[in-house]
Amino acid sequence: MAFKCVRSIQGRDGKREMTIEEFKRWLKRFDGDRDGRISKAELREAVRANGGRFSRWKVHRGIGLADGNNDGFIDETEMKNLVEFAQAEFGLKIRA
Template sequence: MAIKSRNISADGKREMTINEFKRWLKKFDADKDGKISRKELAEAVHVSGGWFAKLKAKHKIRNVDSNGNGYVDEI
Protein backbone atom coordinates (compact mmCIF):
# COMPACT_ATOMS: atom_id res chain seq x y z
CA MET A 1 0.00 0.00 0.00
CA ALA A 2 1.49 3.33 -1.08
CA ILE A 3 1.46 6.30 1.23
CA LYS A 4 0.54 9.49 -0.54
CA SER A 5 1.79 12.84 0.65
CA ARG A 6 -0.77 15.62 0.49
CA ASN A 7 1.77 17.63 -1.53
CA ILE A 8 2.09 15.08 -4.34
CA SER A 9 -0.48 15.00 -7.14
CA ALA A 10 -1.75 11.85 -8.83
CA ASP A 11 0.76 12.30 -11.66
CA GLY A 12 3.67 12.33 -9.16
CA LYS A 13 4.43 16.04 -9.33
CA ARG A 14 4.86 18.10 -6.17
CA GLU A 15 2.12 20.63 -5.54
CA MET A 16 2.64 23.92 -3.71
CA THR A 17 0.25 26.40 -2.23
CA ILE A 18 0.48 29.99 -3.48
CA ASN A 19 2.27 31.01 -0.27
CA GLU A 20 4.79 28.17 -0.58
CA PHE A 21 5.43 29.17 -4.19
CA LYS A 22 5.95 32.83 -3.25
CA ARG A 23 8.43 31.87 -0.50
CA TRP A 24 10.31 29.62 -2.95
CA LEU A 25 10.38 32.32 -5.63
CA LYS A 26 11.71 34.96 -3.21
CA LYS A 27 14.87 32.85 -2.85
CA PHE A 28 15.78 33.90 -6.40
CA ASP A 29 15.56 37.65 -5.74
CA ALA A 30 19.33 38.07 -6.26
CA ASP A 31 19.44 41.85 -5.79
CA LYS A 32 16.98 41.74 -2.84
CA ASP A 33 14.80 44.49 -4.33
CA GLY A 34 11.59 42.57 -3.59
CA LYS A 35 10.90 41.97 -7.29
CA ILE A 36 11.64 39.02 -9.58
CA SER A 37 13.22 40.00 -12.90
CA ARG A 38 13.22 37.93 -16.08
CA LYS A 39 16.82 36.85 -15.33
CA GLU A 40 15.90 35.83 -11.77
CA LEU A 41 12.85 33.93 -13.03
CA ALA A 42 15.02 32.15 -15.63
CA GLU A 43 17.32 31.02 -12.81
CA ALA A 44 14.32 29.69 -10.85
CA VAL A 45 13.09 27.75 -13.91
CA HIS A 46 16.59 26.39 -14.57
CA VAL A 47 17.17 25.29 -10.96
CA SER A 48 13.82 23.50 -10.89
CA GLY A 49 14.89 21.40 -13.88
CA GLY A 50 13.05 23.29 -16.58
CA TRP A 51 14.33 23.34 -20.14
CA PHE A 52 14.66 26.56 -22.15
CA ALA A 53 14.68 28.62 -18.95
CA LYS A 54 15.41 32.00 -20.58
CA LEU A 55 12.68 31.58 -23.19
CA LYS A 56 10.13 30.40 -20.63
CA ALA A 57 10.99 33.26 -18.29
CA LYS A 58 10.56 35.78 -21.10
CA HIS A 59 7.08 34.46 -21.87
CA LYS A 60 6.03 34.11 -18.23
CA ILE A 61 7.11 37.65 -17.36
CA ARG A 62 4.79 38.90 -20.10
CA ASN A 63 1.91 37.06 -18.40
CA VAL A 64 2.49 38.42 -14.90
CA ASP A 65 3.89 41.89 -15.61
CA SER A 66 0.73 43.98 -15.68
CA ASN A 67 2.47 47.38 -15.56
CA GLY A 68 5.22 46.62 -18.12
CA ASN A 69 8.21 47.21 -15.83
CA GLY A 70 9.82 43.82 -16.59
CA TYR A 71 9.21 42.26 -13.17
CA VAL A 72 6.79 39.80 -11.58
CA ASP A 73 4.26 42.18 -10.06
CA GLU A 74 3.33 40.30 -6.91
CA ILE A 75 5.46 37.92 -4.87
Protein backbone atom coordinates (compact mmCIF):
# COMPACT_ATOMS: atom_id res chain seq x y z
CA MET A 1 0.00 0.00 0.00
CA ALA A 2 1.40 3.39 -0.92
CA PHE A 3 1.38 6.27 1.47
CA LYS A 4 0.52 9.22 -0.71
CA CYS A 5 0.05 11.72 2.13
CA VAL A 6 3.71 11.92 3.02
CA ARG A 7 6.83 12.42 1.02
CA SER A 8 8.68 9.19 0.92
CA ILE A 9 11.18 7.53 -1.31
CA GLN A 10 11.29 4.02 -2.61
CA GLY A 11 14.08 1.95 -1.16
CA ARG A 12 16.03 -0.72 -3.02
CA ASP A 13 13.85 -3.36 -1.37
CA GLY A 14 10.71 -1.78 -2.86
CA LYS A 15 9.44 -0.47 0.46
CA ARG A 16 8.43 3.14 0.90
CA GLU A 17 10.82 4.95 3.24
CA MET A 18 10.10 7.80 5.61
CA THR A 19 11.41 9.14 8.87
CA ILE A 20 9.69 8.57 12.19
CA GLU A 21 8.76 12.27 12.25
CA GLU A 22 7.17 12.04 8.79
CA PHE A 23 5.20 9.01 9.93
CA LYS A 24 4.02 10.83 13.07
CA ARG A 25 3.00 13.91 11.06
CA TRP A 26 1.08 11.74 8.62
CA LEU A 27 -0.68 9.88 11.42
CA LYS A 28 -1.49 13.10 13.30
CA ARG A 29 -3.65 14.17 10.37
CA PHE A 30 -6.11 11.44 11.36
CA ASP A 31 -6.31 12.36 15.05
CA GLY A 32 -9.85 13.65 14.64
CA ASP A 33 -10.44 14.68 18.23
CA ARG A 34 -6.93 16.17 18.55
CA ASP A 35 -6.25 14.37 21.82
CA GLY A 36 -2.75 13.31 20.74
CA ARG A 37 -3.72 9.64 20.66
CA ILE A 38 -4.71 7.32 17.82
CA SER A 39 -7.82 5.21 18.27
CA LYS A 40 -8.85 2.10 16.34
CA ALA A 41 -11.25 4.17 14.23
CA GLU A 42 -8.57 6.76 13.47
CA LEU A 43 -6.05 4.09 12.47
CA ARG A 44 -8.63 2.45 10.20
CA GLU A 45 -9.41 5.86 8.62
CA ALA A 46 -5.70 6.52 8.03
CA VAL A 47 -5.25 3.24 6.20
CA ARG A 48 -8.42 3.66 4.14
CA ALA A 49 -7.49 7.23 3.20
CA ASN A 50 -4.45 5.78 1.48
CA GLY A 51 -6.40 3.22 -0.50
CA GLY A 52 -5.73 0.36 1.87
CA ARG A 53 -8.16 -2.17 3.18
CA PHE A 54 -7.78 -3.12 6.77
CA SER A 55 -10.12 -5.50 8.49
CA ARG A 56 -11.43 -4.70 11.96
CA TRP A 57 -9.42 -7.54 13.46
CA LYS A 58 -6.19 -6.24 11.91
CA VAL A 59 -6.82 -2.74 13.29
CA HIS A 60 -7.64 -4.30 16.65
CA ARG A 61 -4.44 -6.36 16.43
CA GLY A 62 -2.36 -3.31 15.51
CA ILE A 63 -3.72 -1.28 18.41
CA GLY A 64 -3.33 -4.29 20.72
CA LEU A 65 0.30 -4.83 19.75
CA ALA A 66 1.17 -1.15 20.04
CA ASP A 67 -0.95 -0.27 23.08
CA GLY A 68 1.41 -0.87 25.99
CA ASN A 69 -0.94 0.35 28.73
CA ASN A 70 -4.07 -1.30 27.26
CA ASP A 71 -6.18 1.87 27.19
CA GLY A 72 -7.31 1.31 23.59
CA PHE A 73 -5.24 4.17 22.16
CA ILE A 74 -1.73 4.75 20.84
CA ASP A 75 -0.04 7.74 22.43
CA GLU A 76 3.40 9.27 21.92
CA THR A 77 5.08 6.85 24.34
CA GLU A 78 3.74 3.87 22.38
CA MET A 79 4.54 5.21 18.93
CA LYS A 80 7.62 2.96 18.58
CA ASN A 81 5.31 -0.05 18.81
CA LEU A 82 3.04 1.34 16.11
CA VAL A 83 6.06 2.05 13.90
CA GLU A 84 7.07 -1.62 14.18
CA PHE A 85 3.53 -2.70 13.29
CA ALA A 86 3.43 -0.29 10.32
CA GLN A 87 6.70 -1.62 8.97
CA ALA A 88 5.43 -5.19 9.15
CA GLU A 89 1.89 -4.60 7.89
CA PHE A 90 2.08 -1.52 5.65
CA GLY A 91 5.27 -2.35 3.75
CA LEU A 92 7.05 0.74 5.05
CA LYS A 93 10.63 1.30 6.07
CA ILE A 94 10.73 3.90 8.82
CA ARG A 95 14.11 5.31 9.69
CA ALA A 96 15.26 7.59 12.51
